[in-house]
Amino acid sequence: MDDMAFFRELVTGLNRGLLMSVMLIIPSALGGLIIGIVAGALRAFGNSLVIRIGDGYAALFRGTPLVVQLFVLYFGLPNVGIYLTPYWAAVTGFMLCSGAYQSEYVRGALLSIKRNQYLGAQALGFTRLQTIFWVIIPQAMRRALPGCGNEIIYLIKYSSLAYIVTFMELTGEGKTIATEYFRFTEVFLVIGFYYLILVSVAKIILRKTEKALEVPGFGSV
Amino acid sequence: MSRSEPILKVENITKSFGSAEILKGVGLELPKGAIKILIGPSGGGKSTLLQCLNCLVTPDSGTIWFNGGVVNIQKSKELYAFRQQVGMIFQDFNLFDHLTALDNIIIALCKVKKMSKQQARERAMTELDQVGLGDKGHLYPAELSGGQKQRVAIARALAMDPKVLLLDEPTSALDPELVGEVVAVIRSLAHKGMTMIMATHQISLIRNLADEILFMKDGLIAERGTPDELLGKGCGTLSQGFCDKLNEIAGEES
Numbered sequence A: 001m002d003d004m005a006f007f008r009e010l011v012t013g014l015n016r017g018l019l020m021s022v023m024l025i026i027p028s029a030l031g032g033l034i035i036g037i038v039a040g041a042l043r044a045f046g047n048s049l050v051i052r053i054g055d056g057y058a059a060l061f062r063g064t065p066l067v068v069q070l071f072v073l074y075f076g077l078p079n080v081g082i083y084l085t086p087y088w089a090a091v092t093g094f095m096l097c098s099g100a101y102q103s104e105y106v107r108g109a110l111l112s113i114k115r116n117q118y119l120g121a122q123a124l125g126f127t128r129l130q131t132i133f134w135v136i137i138p139q140a141m142r143r144a145l146p147g148c149g150n151e152i153i154y155l156i157k158y159s160s161l162a163y164i165v166t167f168m169e170l171t172g173e174g175k176t177i178a179t180e181y182f183r184f185t186e187v188f189l190v191i192g193f194y195y196l197i198l199v200s201v202a203k204i205i206l207r208k209t210e211k212a213l214e215v216p217g218f219g220s221v
Numbered sequence B: 001m002s003r004s005e006p007i008l009k010v011e012n013i014t015k016s017f018g019s020a021e022i023l024k025g026v027g028l029e030l031p032k033g034a035i036k037i038l039i040g041p042s043g044g045g046k047s048t049l050l051q052c053l054n055c056l057v058t059p060d061s062g063t064i065w066f067n068g069g070v071v072n073i074q075k076s077k078e079l080y081a082f083r084q085q086v087g088m089i090f091q092d093f094n095l096f097d098h099l100t101a102l103d104n105i106i107i108a109l110c111k112v113k114k115m116s117k118q119q120a121r122e123r124a125m126t127e128l129d130q131v132g133l134g135d136k137g138h139l140y141p142a143e144l145s146g147g148q149k150q151r152v153a154i155a156r157a158l159a160m161d162p163k164v165l166l167l168d169e170p171t172s173a174l175d176p177e178l179v180g181e182v183v184a185v186i187r188s189l190a191h192k193g194m195t196m197i198m199a200t201h202q203i204s205l206i207r208n209l210a211d212e213i214l215f216m217k218d219g220l221i222a223e224r225g226t227p228d229e230l231l232g233k234g235c236g237t238l239s240q241g242f243c244d245k246l247n248e249i250a251g252e253e254s
């Protein structure tokens, strides 16, 4: 009887949390990717000042724990008059952190494109912009994809830290129920299973994308 | 434009990388239909000169004339338009690795010449047929042999209707058994009257195709003349010594 109530509440709570997690993860992943592409491109091709700023950003967000970043965003910013809701504090933190890692992959991929690819395009009369758009980006995208995909999978897992800024996602919901029923092992095993499903779905999407972009002799770097 | 006026002419080209002076004032003229061949020791500046001709490497000083007018290389628009009309073939092909043979040609026609996709496809097919690769258009560079890659690169350059072709050791990266197919394509271009300047160590190309041989050494053209003048028996020129060595190597290989 008690078990029935527990499991019903667990599943309802976790499903609600799952929805919240997905609402965190999707914008964070997309935002992180966009920031990563812009920051990575600037770090690869910018002038020395831009490169220094980009490197500083990446060093800061890769060099400090995400928990600290979330604390600053949620509890620190109000001191300077900026108030973020728990949701936006979490999304902002995830985007900035993920963007820092993504920029590493993007930068590396852009720099890995061989000089002869630029020369080939320039010799045909491609403009600089056309060369970047039609030759460099399509190649760099394929090079960066595995790393960027990995980062998104990490993001799915570290999105659980949103409960620290009181946002009730999968882990937060689970923790409440676990405390209420004092059944930690079962609850956290089920939470783990939920994340496993999220990650598996992400992996399938990534693999499909990689397949769609696959070119012989490419990407398997 | 009079017949004798060169299509491409450069004067007094200099280029340094850091403190090393690689080109020390080089000039040359390419009249319509001419074939000039650059030879000389490695590091002499042949590649740098060729890349200065279409400004892939920006010369430190010097003037470039094309079709009778000076090319203002400071103006990017003029530079891009100039490069369109000057084809270049590289030692290591420089095909776009993420595109099929056919798409390598189509993308240049669509993006640079603003052709429609359909027109571009037809033209690309024609050019691939010309180099004997009509059935290989769907393959990616990684799936082609070196000789096939170089022939695709030639087809891609020709699709742009260049007035001049610059070739930088087009057969040097190829396995010996694949050299012949590329040499055959270059020969047929010569017979069709294509204006070309080519750096090469391929002895068969040097002797039979050159209107003029330019021997480059230490950033200067040390000798220039017709094959008869430079390679005749016992002329004792630098070019002859160089070609004798190439012959020896070729002899050892076969």
Ligand SMILES: Nc1ncnc2c1ncn2[C@@H]1O[C@H](COP(=O)(O)OP(=O)(O)O)[C@@H](O)[C@H]1O
Residues within 6 Å of the ligand: B017, B022, B040, B041, B042, B043, B044, B045, B046, B047, B048, B049
């Ligand atoms: N981008 C560059 N930066 C520095 N040095 C270069 C560069 N390109 C060529 N060089 C140098 O210029 C010299 C001439 O090279 P190159 O033009 O390739 O000669 P060749 O084609 O006759 O062998 C070489 O010593 C080479 O190291």
Ligand SMILES: [Mg+2]
Residues within 6 Å of the ligand: B046, B047, B048, B168, B169
């Ligand atoms: Mg060279």
